[in-house]
Amino acid sequence: xxxxxxxxxxxxxxxxxxxxxxxxxxxxxxxxxxxxxxxxxxxxxxxxxxxxxxxxxxxxxxxxxxxxxxxxxxxxxxxxxxxxxxxxxxxxxxxxxxxxxxxxxxxxxxxxxxxxxxxxxxxxxxxxxxxxxxxxxxxxxxxxxxxxxxxxxxxxxxxxxxxxxxxxxxxxxxxxxxxxxxxxxxxxxxxxxxxxxxxxxxxxxxxxxxxxxxxxxxxxxxxxxxxxxxxxxxxxxxxxxxxxxxxxxxxxxxxxxxxxxxxxxxxxxxxxxxxxxxxxxxxxxxxxxxxxxxxxxxxxxxxxxxxxxxxxxxxxxxxxxxxxxxxxx
Amino acid sequence: xxxxxxxxxxxxxxxxxxxxxxxxxxxxxxxxxxxxxxxxxxxxxxxxxxxxxxxxxxxxxxxxxxxxxxxxxxxxxxxxxxxxxxxxxxxxxxxxxxxxxxxxxxxxxxxxxxxxxxxxxxxxxxxxxxxxxxxxxxxxxxxxxxxxxxxxxxxxxxxxxxxxxxxxxxxxxxxxxxxxxxxxxxxxxxxxxxxxxxxxxxxxxxxxxxxxxxxxxxxxxxxxxxxxxxxxxxxxxxxxxxxxxxxxxxxxxxxxxxxxxxxxxxxxxxxxxxxxxxxxxxxxxxxxxxxxxxxxxxxxxxxxxxxxxxxxxxxxxxxxxxxxxxxxx
DNA sequence: AGGCTTATACTCAAATTTAGCATAACAAGC
DNA sequence: GCTTGTTATGCTAAATTTGAGTATAAGCCT
Numbered sequence: 001x002x003x004x005x006x007x008x009x010x011x012x013x014x015x016x017x018x019x020x021x022x023x024x025x026x027x028x029x030x031x032x033x034x035x036x037x038x039x040x041x042x043x044x045x046x047x048x049x050x051x052x053x054x055x056x057x058x059x060x061x062x063x064x065x066x067x068x069x070x071x072x073x074x075x076x077x078x079x080x081x082x083x084x085x086x087x088x089x090x091x092x093x094x095x096x097x098x099x100x101x102x103x104x105x106x107x108x109x110x111x112x113x114x115x116x117x118x119x120x121x122x123x124x125x126x127x128x129x130x131x132x133x134x135x136x137x138x139x140x141x142x143x144x145x146x147x148x149x150x151x152x153x154x155x156x157x158x159x160x161x162x163x164x165x166x167x168x169x170x171x172x173x174x175x176x177x178x179x180x181x182x183x184x185x186x187x188x189x190x191x192x193x194x195x196x197x198x199x200x201x202x203x204x205x206x207x208x209x210x211x212x213x214x215x216x217x218x219x220x221x222x223x224x225x226x227x228x229x230x231x232x233x234x235x236x237x238x239x240x241x242x243x244x245x246x247x248x249x250x251x252x253x254x255x256x257x258x259x260x261x262x263x264x265x266x267x268x269x270x271x272x273x274x275x276x277x278x279x280x281x282x283x284x285x286x287x288x289x290x291x292x293x294x295x296x297x298x299x300x301x302x303x304x305x306x307x308x309x310x311x312x313x314x315x316x317x318x319x320x321x322x323x324x325x326x327x328x329x
Numbered sequence: 330x331x332x333x334x335x336x337x338x339x340x341x342x343x344x345x346x347x348x349x350x351x352x353x354x355x356x357x358x359x360x361x362x363x364x365x366x367x368x369x370x371x372x373x374x375x376x377x378x379x380x381x382x383x384x385x386x387x388x389x390x391x392x393x394x395x396x397x398x399x400x401x402x403x404x405x406x407x408x409x410x411x412x413x414x415x416x417x418x419x420x421x422x423x424x425x426x427x428x429x430x431x432x433x434x435x436x437x438x439x440x441x442x443x444x445x446x447x448x449x450x451x452x453x454x455x456x457x458x459x460x461x462x463x464x465x466x467x468x469x470x471x472x473x474x475x476x477x478x479x480x481x482x483x484x485x486x487x488x489x490x491x492x493x494x495x496x497x498x499x500x501x502x503x504x505x506x507x508x509x510x511x512x513x514x515x516x517x518x519x520x521x522x523x524x525x526x527x528x529x530x531x532x533x534x535x536x537x538x539x540x541x542x543x544x545x546x547x548x549x550x551x552x553x554x555x556x557x558x559x560x561x562x563x564x565x566x567x568x569x570x571x572x573x574x575x576x577x578x579x580x581x582x583x584x585x586x587x588x589x590x591x592x593x594x595x596x597x598x599x600x601x602x603x604x605x606x607x608x609x610x611x612x613x614x615x616x617x618x619x620x621x622x623x624x625x626x627x628x629x630x631x632x633x634x635x636x637x638x639x640x641x642x643x644x645x646x647x648x649x650x651x652x653x654x655x656x657x658x
Numbered sequence: 659a660g661g662c663t664t665a666t667a668c669t670c671a672a673a674t675t676t677a678g679c680a681t682a683a684c685a686a687g688c
Numbered sequence: 689g690c691t692t693g694t695t696a697t698g699c700t701a702a703a704t705t706t707g708a709g710t711a712t713a714a715g716c717c718t
Contacts, residue, residue, distance in 0.1 A: 016384070017346050019415075019431060055345070055428055059416040084413040084433050086348075087388040099384055102348060102431070104413050170641055181644040257695075275676070277697075282674090298695025299683040312500055315510040586664075604707065606666075611705090627664025628714040 016099025021064040022050035024232035025108045028249045030261030034123040045222040064106050078109040078248040105228045109248040131218045134268045142217040153195040182267045185234035192216050242316040247306040253289050255301035284310045345428025350393045351379035353561035354437045357578045359590035363452045374551040393435050407438040407577040412560050434557045438577040460547045463597045471546040482524040511596045514563035521545050571645040576635040582618050584630035613639045
């Protein structure tokens with residue numbers, strides 16, 4: 001019987017339970033989207049900064065901020081809760097009645113991506129882990145491996161399963177139709193996981209070791225951190241389209257091309273330059289600083305800054321990217 | 330030091346911890362958006378179906394489905410994780426070192442909104458709890474109370490605070506500019522919470538009982554269930570714009586006006602009829618069943634059904650509502 | 659038959675987008 | 689100092705998408 005007081009009663013019949021706070025901390029330069037990773041696992045796999053939820057933490061977000069503050073000198077700007085992972089088997093070795101290891105993942109955006117004073121922490125390029133997500137230089141090479149492997153996986157299934165798989169592959173990767181949807185990062189990762197094309201999927205207990213010829217390119221991570229990363233990227237890619245979060249990653253003053261390049265780095269696609277500028281302008285997202293810079297190579301570029309007033313003016317101020325995929329240098 | 334194995338070590342220095350799974354189960358008719366609530370609390374406050382996470386639950390979502398299956402004969406269709414609430418003070422009486430009571434909230438959509446065989450469970454109209462969210466009949470009366478109360482709250486603050494508050498009120502409620510953004514449900518609720526215009530905000534320890542003349546209209550709920558509801562509504566309102574989730578709430582066959590009315594019920598605004606139809610058509614969201622119904626009153630209406638193929642065809646198939654707010658009956 | 663109600667087809671102007679072309683302003687090499 | 693390369697920025701024509709109607713169809717009710 002459902003009961004509002006069940007949270008109280010659950011204290012009694014409580015199951016073994018632990019909760020971690022994990023942070024996907026992101027930064028960006030005009031050519032590189034970055035994530036802060038730590039290397040600390042026995043198996044030499046990369047991970048994300050995280051720590052157990054503790055009684056001192058008044059709120060979850062404060063707990064996360066405390067961990068990050070303690071571990072790095074990074075100043076988190078924007079922080080948002082991403083997702084709670086808690087499947088019972090997420091620990092590397094799933095002992096049958098191990099109980100749940102919850103992990104509450106957060107997305108955090110920071111401005112400076114300096115090497116971080118953290119011992120084992122490094123800024124890494126997103127696409128080291130998910131290389132198929134970067135279409136800026138055209139169709140990523142990773143797909144040369146993934147695409148046939150997925151086709152094999154589709155064929156593996158029986159008649160009924162087959163069409164279902166086919167549809168999902170098409171929906172997420174758009175291999176036939178060429179319809180790449182930048183935000184479906186998580187769906188793509190999960191598809192690769194199900195198709196057992198990422199090593200994480202093979203780590204789980206059960207299944208002995210079916211001979212598996214090829215895996216998708218891209219570095220793996222410990223636990224389900226790569227899934228968290230995929231979740232974070234997908235969320236961020238979606239969000240820049242209707243919220244001006246991109247400015248959380250930009251320095252105070254920047255040129256329009258730097259802004260565009262940063263958006264491209266995050267979304268993984270190229271944009272039409274003139275239209276991008278018009279978009280920024282009509283949305284009123286940026287304002288002049290009065291200065292210019294010659295550091296860009298050619299004609300000096302104006303330096304602009306984020307125009308905060310836009311928050312009040314527009315219901316959904318953001319950079320809803322046009323469908324463009326043209327290179328247009 | 331951040332460590333991938335911290336989830337392991339957390340088992341040792343573990344804090345008192347419990348985790349509940351809560352469900353915001355939604356259904357809709359063409360005039361009413363509904364949520365399944367339970368009444369079981371000593372204080373006679375409404376709540377949401379929920380139950381503690383248990384070892385048997387292999388995944389969080391399976392745990393949630395198990396609870397719902399056990400408590401109702403409802404068949405959940407679409408299920409998605411919403412948010413994890415875990416602020417230390419969320420229990421009604423916050424004992425200082427009580428530890429965290431996590432609550433992982435899910436949004437679930439069901440088709441039939443029949444009275445539900447559940448003992449204390451009832452289908453309720455969303456807007457019983459959040460009356461200011463319904464603009465279908467024009468500006469909701471609730472704002473006659475809320476609006477001046479918020480203005481008072483804005484004035485309460487000192488100079489620096491004041492402008493900040495003013496901006497937030499304007500951003501979320503758009504009282505001056507008339508710019509109502511249907512999705513900002515949670516932001517509005519949280520603003521009312523901070524302004525102490527909802528009783529939940531007064532329940533917390535601390536603050537004795539500042540004389541508080543008026544509260545926002547709308548029924549309260551136990552714990553932070555009303556916040557969960559607001560989260561769910563905001564998410565759903567956002568999602569119908571780019572994913573065809575609305576069809577999870579519709580019967581198999583329906584008329585276009587029924588579809589429109591349902592969307593209006595959820596989003597809380599009126600839409601332009603002809604344009605809505607054009608949208609459904611150009612997006613390819615519906616297909617003919619060949620049948621018609623005369624039950625609608627006037628000229629018989631075609632019955633249509635959801636066209637599944639759209640999922641593969643379009644990157645973001647949904648009903649991105651035009652800005653329209655006209656009544657247009 | 660006449661009036662009421664809802665359904666559906668079409669229209670039209672305004673606004674937005676897409677995709678370019680053209681020009682400006684600097685740096686480096688000759 | 690002139691040419692070339694590079695980036696910045698202005699402007700525009702065509703195609704599409706919106707916003708807001710008008711007109712007509714097809715049932716029911718009296």
